Amino acid sequence: MAMAFKMATTGMRVTEECKKSFMEMKWKKVHRYIVFKIDERSKKMTVDKVGAAAEGYDDLAAALPIDDCRYAVFDFDFVTVDNCRKSKIFFIAWSPSASRIRAKMLYATSKDGLRRALDGIHYELQATDPTEMGFDVIQDRLK
Numbered sequence: 001m002a003m004a005f006k007m008a009t010t011g012m013r014v015t016e017e018c019k020k021s022f023m024e025m026k027w028k029k030v031h032r033y034i035v036f037k038i039d040e041r042s043k044k045m046t047v048d049k050v051g052a053a054a055e056g057y058d059d060l061a062a063a064l065p066i067d068d069c070r071y072a073v074f075d076f077d078f079v080t081v082d083n084c085r086k087s088k089i090f091f092i093a094w095s096p097s098a099s100r101i102r103a104k105m106l107y108a109t110s111k112d113g114l115r116r117a118l119d120g121i122h123y124e125l126q127a128t129d130p131t132e133m134g135f136d137v138i139q140d141r142l143k
Helices: 016-028 055-064 099-115 135-139
Strands: 031-040 044-052 068-079 085-094 123-127
Touching: 016 031, 016 044, 016 068, 016 085, 016 099, 031 055, 031 099, 044 099, 055 068, 055 135, 068 099, 068 135, 085 099, 123 135
Parallel strands: 085 123
Antiparallel strands: 031 044, 031 068, 068 085
């Protein structure tokens, strides 16, 4: 297996660490969220922060920088109307207004490559400020 999944459009590589962390979140439920960062120098997608299983959505929102882009995945647990416990994984493309134009372009062109490398994402959100990815937005997507 290749050491890293190359993103076709930008030459960015998704490291094994990214894929491993995602699988741990998806199957072992050891992480509530993962924040990914592009390292422009090495041309790699890396894990920036990981939230423990006990952390919540507010912790993820607090982990995102106000002046730089990131990607994040969040494992959202909920109970259906017929009392079944479910889990859905959200992919968030975070691109705040205060981030550099170059960063916005780089993250916009690298998103699809990361999405392909992370199998099992149910929903996607794009956000430029916290209100566009609020907890209410997540809940509305499930309806």
